[in-house]
Amino acid sequence: MTFDPDVLLAWLADRQGGSLASLYRTIAWYAGDRVDPTDLTRARRLVLTMNELGVLAVDWRQRQWEAQPSGLATLPGRESVALFTGVVREAQLEAAMGAGVRVVVHRNDSRGQLPMPSTWWLVYEDDQRLSAAAARGGLPLEPDAAVRRSATLRAVEPGRPAEPPGRQGPPMARWNRRTMTFQAADRRHLGDGLYQRETYGTAKEYLLCRGDRWFWTTPAEGRYLVGGETSQPLRWEFEEGKGDGAVGVLSVDSGMPLPLAHRRIAVLCTGLPPVLDRTPGQVMYDGVPRNVADRIATSLSSTLKVCA
Amino acid sequence: MDPYQWWQDRLAEEFFGPSAAGRPVVLYVDNDKAKALRGPDGPDLVEAVQARLDWYHRYDIFDGIFRTVSAWKRGTRVQPPPCLPLLAVCVLAGTLMRREGRVWSSNYYQRLVECLPMPRSTEQESLRRLRMSYEQIPAHWEILGGWMREQDGARGIVTFPDVGRRKGSQSWIVLALSQAIVRERDLPELERFFRSPLGRSAVAAALAELVSALRRWEGLDTGRLSPPLQEALATARSDRDEILGGILAAVAGSSHRPTIPVQVPGQAMEAGRLGLVLQPKFVDADWGNWEAGWHAPIVDGVDGDALTGAGWSLTVRAEPGLTSYTLTGDLPAVETALVRGLTATGTRLRIAQRPRDLLVAAEDDAAGAWVAGDAVDTDEPLLFVVRDDRLGAVVDAVRAAVGDVDPEQGPFPGWHVLRDVLFTDAAAATAVFDRLGIGVAVRASPRLRLVGGLRIGRESGEGARGSRYLLEGPPDVALPAGFDTAAPVLLNGRRLRPPPTGRVIRLRSLGLAEGTYTVQAGGFTRRFTLHPPQCPTTAGDIEGLPAGSGRSLTVPHGAKVYFLHVDGHVTPVGEPAAPRWWTRRGTTLRAFSYRVIPPREAVWLAAAGSSTIVRQLRDDSPNIGRLTAADAQAWAHFVLSSQAGQPHEQAWRRYQQAVLNHRSMITHEVGWKTR
Numbered sequence: 001m002t003f004d005p006d007v008l009l010a011w012l013a014d015r016q017g018g019s020l021a022s023l024y025r026t027i028a029w030y031a032g033d034r035v036d037p038t039d040l041t042r043a044r045r046l047v048l049t050m051n052e053l054g055v056l057a058v059d060w061r062q063r064q065w066e067a068q069p070s071g072l073a074t075l076p077g078r079e080s081v082a083l084f085t086g087v088v089r090e091a092q093l094e095a096a097m098g099a100g101v102r103v104v105v106h107r108n109d110s111r112g113q114l115p116m117p118s119t120w121w122l123v124y125e126d127d128q129r130l131s132a133a134a135a136r137g138g139l140p141l142e143p144d145a146a147v148r149r150s151a152t153l154r155a156v157e158p159g160r161p162a163e164p165p166g167r168q169g170p171p172m173a174r175w176n177r178r179t180m181t182f183q184a185a186d187r188r189h190l191g192d193g194l195y196q197r198e199t200y201g202t203a204k205e206y207l208l209c210r211g212d213r214w215f216w217t218t219p220a221e222g223r224y225l226v227g228g229e230t231s232q233p234l235r236w237e238f239e240e241g242k243g244d245g246a247v248g249v250l251s252v253d254s255g256m257p258l259p260l261a262h263r264r265i266a267v268l269c270t271g272l273p274p275v276l277d278r279t280p281g282q283v284m285y286d287g288v289p290r291n292v293a294d295r296i297a298t299s300l301s302s303t304l305k306v307c308a
Numbered sequence: 309m310d311p312y313q314w315w316q317d318r319l320a321e322e323f324f325g326p327s328a329a330g331r332p333v334v335l336y337v338d339n340d341k342a343k344a345l346r347g348p349d350g351p352d353l354v355e356a357v358q359a360r361l362d363w364y365h366r367y368d369i370f371d372g373i374f375r376t377v378s379a380w381k382r383g384t385r386v387q388p389p390p391c392l393p394l395l396a397v398c399v400l401a402g403t404l405m406r407r408e409g410r411v412w413s414s415n416y417y418q419r420l421v422e423c424l425p426m427p428r429s430t431e432q433e434s435l436r437r438l439r440m441s442y443e444q445i446p447a448h449w450e451i452l453g454g455w456m457r458e459q460d461g462a463r464g465i466v467t468f469p470d471v472g473r474r475k476g477s478q479s480w481i482v483l484a485l486s487q488a489i490v491r492e493r494d495l496p497e498l499e500r501f502f503r504s505p506l507g508r509s510a511v512a513a514a515l516a517e518l519v520s521a522l523r524r525w526e527g528l529d530t531g532r533l534s535p536p537l538q539e540a541l542a543t544a545r546s547d548r549d550e551i552l553g554g555i556l557a558a559v560a561g562s563s564h565r566p567t568i569p570v571q572v573p574g575q576a577m578e579a580g581r582l583g584l585v586l587q588p589k590f591v592d593a594d595w596g597n598w599e600a601g602w603h604a605p606i607v608d609g610v611d612g613d614a615l616t617g618a619g620w621s622l623t624v625r626a627e628p629g630l631t632s633y634t635l636t637g638d639l640p641a642v643e644t645a646l647v648r649g650l651t652a653t654g655t656r657l658r659i660a661q662r663p664r665d666l667l668v669a670a671e672d673d674a675a676g677a678w679v680a681g682d683a684v685d686t687d688e689p690l691l692f693v694v695r696d697d698r699l700g701a702v703v704d705a706v707r708a709a710v711g712d713v714d715p716e717q718g719p720f721p722g723w724h725v726l727r728d729v730l731f732t733d734a735a736a737a738t739a740v741f742d743r744l745g746i747g748v749a750v751r752a753s754p755r756l757r758l759v760g761g762l763r764i765g766r767e768s769g770e771g772a773r774g775s776r777y778l779l780e781g782p783p784d785v786a787l788p789a790g791f792d793t794a795a796p797v798l799l800n801g802r803r804l805r806p807p808p809t810g811r812v813i814r815l816r817s818l819g820l821a822e823g824t825y826t827v828q829a830g831g832f833t834r835r836f837t838l839h840p841p842q843c844p845t846t847a848g849d850i851e852g853l854p855a856g857s858g859r860s861l862t863v864p865h866g867a868k869v870y871f872l873h874v875d876g877h878v879t880p881v882g883e884p885a886a887p888r889w890w891t892r893r894g895t896t897l898r899a900f901s902y903r904v905i906p907p908r909e910a911v912w913l914a915a916a917g918s919s920t921i922v923r924q925l926r927d928d929s930p931n932i933g934r935l936t937a938a939d940a941q942a943w944a945h946f947v948l949s950s951q952a953g954q955p956h957e958q959a960w961r962r963y964q965q966a967v968l969n970h971r972s973m974i975t976h977e978v979g980w981k982t983r
Contacts (some may be wrong), residue, residue: 007778007781010780010841014842021713029761039712062716063716080902100900124901270893
C-alpha cells in the first residue's frame with residue numbers, strides 16, 4: 001500500500017489532536033515503504049508543511065498538534081473558485097457536490113519528500129450555489145479569506161519577556177544580518193540581536209535582546225525584528241487583474257522566511273504550497289493580490305518591491 | 309567555593325546523606341554520573357582533584373589531601389572524611405577500564421593517568437608517580453569505611469572490601485573496582501537471594517562460597533542484575549570471588565536491610581516496620597496536560613496504616629481485589645518528593661525514598677496510568693520522565709538504542725517526557741538504563757505485538773482501548789523474539805503468509821474490511837478493530853455568503869456581459885483570462901463563472917449566453933440619452949428579453965420600452981430587420 005496523504009488527512013480528522021511525537025511516529029510508520037520508520041526527518045518536514053497549509057496547528061512548546069476545522073474560502077481574483085480549508089473529510093467533499101458546482105482536486109508535487117495532502121477546490125456558478133454546497137458539506141464559508149485575514153495582521157513584536165541568559169549554559173548563536181546565518185556567540189558578550197539557543201537534541205529556542213531586555217520570539221519573526229541585509233526580502237510580481245483585484249507572485253528571500261501567520265495567508269490565496277526556487281533562494285507564493293502582499297510587508301516592517 | 313570542597317559536599321550529599329540510612333552505599337561514579345552530579349554550573353570533578361595533587365612531592369602526590377584528614381579527625385566528624393572526590397576519580401578510572409572489557413587488567417593505572425595526567429610531563433613519568441603514590445589510597449578507603457561504621461549504618465553501609473585483608477599492590481585497586489561491581493539495581497535480586505534457604509545458609513560460609521551459592525541459586529534472574537555483576541558471576545575466579553563475596557557479605561550482614569528499591573513483602577525491616585514504596589504515576593489527562601499522583605503496591609500482611617512525613621500524612625487501606633492501596637490524606641506533591649526525597653513512618657510501614665531526576669514508567673492497566681515501578685518488560689512502551697538538566701544525555705542514550713525520539717513537555721516545569729519508548733532487546737535496554745543510572749530492572753518478555761497503524765479513538769466504541777484503527781491503516785503484526793516463523797500465524801483463523809525477512813507481518817496490503825480481527829501466534833492472541841473514517845457532524849446552520857461580503861456578482865464564462873446605465877449607456881465587461889498559476893502549477897481548474905464588480909452608476913447587469921441573465925443593481929427610472937452604435941448593439945440582446953415573474957419585471961420593462969422608443973434604436977432595428 002502506498003503512502004496516501006489524503007488517508008493521513010482522514011486520520012488527522014478522526015484523531016483531532018495529540019502529541020507531536022506520536023504524530024511523527026505514525027507518519028513514519030505509514031510511510032514505512034518509503035522511509036526508514038526510525039528516521040523522523042521526513043515526517044517532521046511533512047508536519048511543517050501541513051502546519052503551513054493550515055491543515056493542522058502545532059504548539060511547539062507543548063509539543064502538541066491539533067487538526068484545523070474544515071471550511072470553504074473563496075480565492076482572490078475574479079474566477080469563482082473556493083478552497084476547501086482545514087482537515088476536510090471525503091464525506092464533506094462528496095456532500096458538497098451538486099448542481100452548479102464542481103469539485104476539483106490537485107495532487108501536490110512531493111519533490112522527493114513525503115507526498116503532501118491534495119488541494120481541493122470548489123468551482124461554482126454563483127454565490128447561491130456556493131452557499132448551498134457549503135451547507136450540504138457542513139462547511140463554514142469565508143469569503144475573500146486571504147484579503148480579510150491579511151487585514152487583521154498586526155505588526156510583529158517581541159514576545160513575552162525572557163530571563164537574560166546566564167554566563168553558563170547550552171551553546172548560543174547570534175543572527176548575523178550580513179551573512180544571514182546564525183554564528184556562535186560568546187555568552188559573556190551578548191548585545192542586541194536575535195539569538196538561537198540549543199535546548200536538547202535538535203530543539204532550539206529563540207531570544208531577542210533589545211537594550212538590556214530579553215524576549216522570546218520565533219526564528220522568522222525574530223529575523224524581521226532585527227532586519228536582514230538582503231536587498232529585497234519581499235517582491236511582488238504582477239500577473240493579471242486591475243486595481244485591488246490584481247494578483248501576482250509573492251517572492252520571499254529564503255533566508256528571511258515569513259512568520260507562520262503570514263505564510264498561511266499567502267498559501268490561502270491558492271491553497272497550494274509555495275514553490276522554492278533554489279537558484280536565487282526564493283520562496284514563491286502564487287495568486288497573491290497586491291493588497292495582501294502590501295499588508296504582509298507592512299506588518300513585517302519591510303518594504304515590498306513591486307514589479308509590473 | 310573551592311572546586312574540591314564543592315565536590316566533597318556534592319558527593320557527601322549524594323551518597324552519604326540521610327537517605328543513605330540503612331542502604332549499602334556503592335560510590336559508583338562514571339562519566340555520566342559525574343556529569344549529572346556536576347550539573348550545568350558545577351566544576352569538573354577531575355580538574356578539582358588534579359588541582360589538589362602535588363606532583364612534585366617526593367613520595368605521595370596525594371599528600372595534600374591526606375593532610376586535611378588530620379583536621380577532619382579532630383573535628384566533629386559529622387561529615388565524611390575529605391577524600392570523597394579523590395576516591396570518586398579512582399572509581400571513575402575503574403569504570404573506564406570496564407568499558408574496554410579488561411576489568412581485571414593491570415592497566416587500571418593507564419586509565420587513571422588519562423584522567424589525572426601530570427602537567428608538562430611524560431605519560432611514563434605520570435604513571436610512575438601515580439603507581440608509587442597509589443599505596444596511600446587504601447588508607448583513604450579505610451578511613452571512609454571506619455567513619456561509616458561509626459555511624460552505625462545511618463550514613464550507609466560499607467560495600468568495599470575490608471582493607472585489613474588486602475595485601476600487596478595488586479590488591480590496592482580492588483577497593484575502587486569493588487564499587488563498580490555491585491550496583492544499586494542489583495539489590496532487589498540479592499535481597500531475594502539472602503532470604504532464600506540457600507542464601508540464608510551461604511551468608512555464614514566463606515566469602516567465595518557465598519558467591520558460588522549465588523551462582524547456583526535456581527531463583528536467580530540474571531537479567532535483573534547489572535552487567536558488571538552479571539559478568540562477575542559468569543565465570544568463577546578465586547581472587548574476584550573473594551572481593552565479590554566481601555561485598556555480598558557486607559550487604560547481607562547489614563543490620564539495616566535495604567528499603568529502597570528492595571520490596572520484599574512480609575519481612576521485618578526496621579523496628580518491625582515494612583517498607584512501603586510510593587511509585588509516581590502519570591496520566592495524560594488531555595493531550596500533554598499530565599496529572600501526577602501516587603501508586604502504592606500492597607505490602608503483604610498489611611491491610612492499612614497511617615504514616616506521617618515532614619508536613620504531610622498518608623493513610624493507606626487495602627481494598628479487596630485490589631493490588632494497590634487506596635490512598636487518602638494530605639499526600640506530598642510528586643514534584644516535591646522527586647526533588648527532595650520522601651520519608652515517613654507509620655505503625656507498621658515506613659517510606660524512605662531518595663530524590664530522583666529520571667523515572668521510567670510503564671502502562672499499568674490496574675492503575676490506569678503510567679507507573680514508575682522497579683522493573684519493566686521488553687516489548688512494552690515506556691515513558692521516560694526526565695528533569696531538564698539530564699534531558700540531553702537521556703535523549704542521546706535512548707536515541708542511540710531505539711531511534712529518534714521527540715521530547716515533550718513533562719508533568720512539571722523543568723521536566724520533559726519521552727513517550728512510547730520501546731525496547732525489544734533486554735540487554736540493550738539494560739545497557740541504556742545502566743548508563744543513565746536508572747535503578748530499574750529490565751525483564752525480557754517477548755510477546756506478540758501490534759505495531760504502527762493509524763490508531764483512532766482514545767477509548768470509546770468497539771474494541772479495547774488503543775486497539776481501534778482506521779480502515780486504511782491496520783497495524784503490523786510483530787512476532788515475538790525467538791518465534792519460529794514457520795509456525796502458523798492466524799488472522800481470524802486464516803493463516804498469514806510468513807514474513808520473508810524479519811519478524812513483522814504487514815497487514816496493510818491485505819485489503820481488510822471493516823470489522824473485528826484476532827491474531828494468534830504461538831500462545832499469544834491480540835485483537836483489533838478496523839473502522840471507516842468518521843462521518844463529520846454536520847454543522848448546524850451554515851450561513852450563506854454574509855451580506856456585504858463583497859459587491860461582486862458572478863456571471864458565466866462565455867456570455868456577453870454588460871452594465872446598463874440610467875441613460876441607456878452600456879459598459880461591456882471583459883472576461884478575465886485564466887490565472888497563470890492555474891497552468892503553471894498544472895491544475896485542472898476551469899471555472900464556470902467569474903466575478904464582476906458593478907460600477908456605482910450602473911442600474912442593470914445583463915448577460916447574454918446560453919440563457920439571458922438580468923439583475924437589477926439599483927432602482928432608477930430610465931432617462932435615455934444618446935445611444936452609440938455599440939450601445940444599441942448591446943441592447944439588441946435584451947430588448948425582447950422577458951423578466952416575467954421577477955421582482956424587477958416592471959422596472960426592466962420601462963427600460964426596454966424607453967430604449968425601443970429611442971430614435972437610434974429604431975434605426976438600428978430597422979437595419980437589423982432589413983438585414
